[in-house]
């Protein structure tokens with residue numbers, strides 16, 4: 611939805627990484643619920659992507675073996691001042707919940723970003739066994755103990771996240787980013 615404030619449209623960036631599509635699917639669900647003009651960027655496909663020029667920034671990343679992929683680390687490193695300077699939302703996709711899930715979230719993003727974020731949450735994750743690579747499948751079973759297709763993606767959490775982001779609507783009229 612395009613939200614106009616006076617002459618201004620709220621420009622929102624969702625920068626994400628995905629391996630098997632869940633984090634991207636969550637980004638798209640989120641985009642539908644956000645008020646503003648949303649740009650979706652897969653930073654793996656677009657390594658030169660920038661966070662410059664947006665009013666709000668959201669980052670999304672999946673957890674693999676307790677860690678995130680280097681492309682998101684690189685994006686955060688390259689765009690740190692821009693990311694720190696705007697209303698921020700952070701999410702992860704992973705199958706672990708509770709304490710283990712939160713540990714994944716804490717490891718995924720630098721502490722400064724986690725402290726600064728309006729909202730940081732776990733959306734859950736999903737897996738289709740037949741889509742896993744030859745080496746991924748045994749690692750997945752070892753890490754998660756799950757042997758079937760599985761999803762615990764929470765549409766409620768995505769909706770609540772969008773609500774929190776929408777509540778913070780204050781794009782400054784200055785040209786500086």
Ligand SMILES: Cc1cc2nc3c(=O)[nH]c(=O)nc-3n(C[C@H](O)[C@H](O)[C@H](O)COP(=O)(O)O)c2cc1C
Nearest residue numbers: 628629630631632633672675676704705706735736
């Ligand atoms: C090899 C492998 C390792 C994984 N390790 C973790 C993990 O450490 N913690 C976790 O919460 N989820 C783990 N998962 C689950 C993924 O995070 C989950 O499937 C997520 O939805 C993947 O997102 P994507 O489809 O965007 O790549 C793992 C999945 C695979 C295949």
